[in-house]
Amino acid sequence: MAANGYGPFWSALMSAIGFGGSMQYVAITLLVTAFDPLQAFLLAVMVNARHIFYGLSMLDKYKGLGKVRPFLIYVLSDETFSLVSTLDPSEGVERKDFYFWISLLDYSYWIIATALGGLLGRFLTFDTTGLDFALTALFVVLFLEQWKKENRPAGVIGLACAAVSLAVFGPDNMVIAAMVLILAVLLGGRKKLCT
């Protein structure tokens, strides 16, 4: 954001309200073009459509959690979803606390990191090229953790449908296509996959 003339205050505000990973990168391009809130809204829905999958997966886990539930839904991000859907609280830890702290920590890391990025971005001297691979590595690790949980066919279906969508629709339009394809295959194969 700093590269486009916005100070750290705007970076942090964007993170706190618009909290949504990749959408913030897209939003930066919106902030330097014409003023069109409706387009911004629709684009955010499209880019973040994957959250619908996260919500469906968490319906059961986020049941009966009382006051923290709206907060958990408000900040449900890629990272939080990945962690809470894959890991189980260790013994003696309340489910509610476990979900709450993972969500809160992810949320605050994100805001602090973007504000720091806005402040310190220009002083960063070492070459960070490739550092963003950490996110890929995280998803690979969580894919392996799901693999251990006997969800193998579903994992392979996810990989295959996404690869097909990428090949057919290209990098900019793959997500929605992949989601539709994954839903179709999972629901179509329900009898076989339901164990």
Next chain:
Amino acid sequence: MYLTPLQTLIMILAVAAGTQLTRWLPFWMFPENREPPAWVLYLGRVLPAATMGLLVVYCLKGVSWTNPPHGAPELLAILTVVVLHRWKGNVLLSIAGGTALYMLLVQVIFA
């Protein structure tokens, strides 16, 4: 800065509204005081694994497979993550090891 502060704020709120809609929609459709239909519960069980597969491919969407180095840094780094994770099973070690190798590969070896 091309927009006024007020316009910027409105744009941020529009993006936030769109993002939040995608987060709340499933919870609105299937409120917690009612048991969701069986197919929704089934999706809740199988979607995390499928979504993780989708996210891995999504992260690799910018890789050019036809031009050198043909995705070699990505594939080597992912292989390292898999081997490290199988061997030690430590989430942080697997991520740090894979990322460090990837940075070395793109900055030095395939630069």
